[in-house]
Amino acid sequence: EADLVLYDALAHPELLDLCKPGAEKVFVGKRAGKPSERQARINARLVDEAKAGRTVVRLKGGDPGVFGRMGEELAALAEGAIPAEIVPGITAASGAAAAMGMALTDRAHAQQLRFVTAQLCREGGAPDWASLARTDETLVFYMGLAKVEAICHGLREAGLPDDWSIMLISNASLADQQSLLGTLGDMPEKLAENPLPSPCLIVVGGVVRMAEVTRWQEEVAEQAGGALP
Numbered sequence: 001e002a003d004l005v006l007y008d009a010l011a012h013p014e015l016l017d018l019c020k021p022g023a024e025k026v027f028v029g030k031r032a033g034k035p036s037e038r039q040a041r042i043n044a045r046l047v048d049e050a051k052a053g054r055t056v057v058r059l060k061g062g063d064p065g066v067f068g069r070m071g072e073e074l075a076a077l078a079e080g081a082i083p084a085e086i087v088p089g090i091t092a093a094s095g096a097a098a099a100m101g102m103a104l105t106d107r108a109h110a111q112q113l114r115f116v117t118a119q120l121c122r123e124g125g126a127p128d129w130a131s132l133a134r135t136d137e138t139l140v141f142y143m144g145l146a147k148v149e150a151i152c153h154g155l156r157e158a159g160l161p162d163d164w165s166i167m168l169i170s171n172a173s174l175a176d177q178q179s180l181l182g183t184l185g186d187m188p189e190k191l192a193e194n195p196l197p198s199p200c201l202i203v204v205g206g207v208v209r210m211a212e213v214t215r216w217q218e219e220v221a222e223q224a225g226g227a228l229p
Contacts, residue, residue, distance in 0.1 A: 002057040004049050006042060010061025010199060039069060043076035050082045063091035067117050067142050093140040096172030096201045102211035104138050109206030112137040118144025133158035141202035149188040151202060156184050165208035170196040
């Protein structure tokens, strides 16, 4: 029903095929190191277009409330007295874990789950590595492909063992999904030898071993000419 769709870089192109004929589609995505629309301009356009009587969709990938600036945009709409409806999505961590056959929490391996933006891993903005270096927790780093070495180093320095499991998942749950398994000690070297495209999710914790078991079972089934039930 939208007259205008402001869509992000992570919104799947097939979603745009659902737009009504004649709908205006405007790319406002943000990608690291590339020119992008300023958030203030996006906020202003949402308000201005709605006040002009247009039905506007702000289209994102995943869950708009997880590192998606939904709060900022809702605040701008509220200030402009514009009513809004939120359509929830599946955040990348949940989609990636399901696609890999991996639980994010597990009674034996992870009683806690934490989502972290890897943007904090830049100089002067490091996370509290000591609080993240737990063996009873699953860590999921968003937007962290360029920060893998810093993440591995920070967690090892804070006390996690070199052989602690880590997995990188690129284009999670899509047809071109790729993954890379390793440890905090060897992942930077593995990634250098096997580069992955962005967007990429980073999962750290004991639950990663469950995905390793699932992958092994699938390989055994494939070699046997069958499939897992």
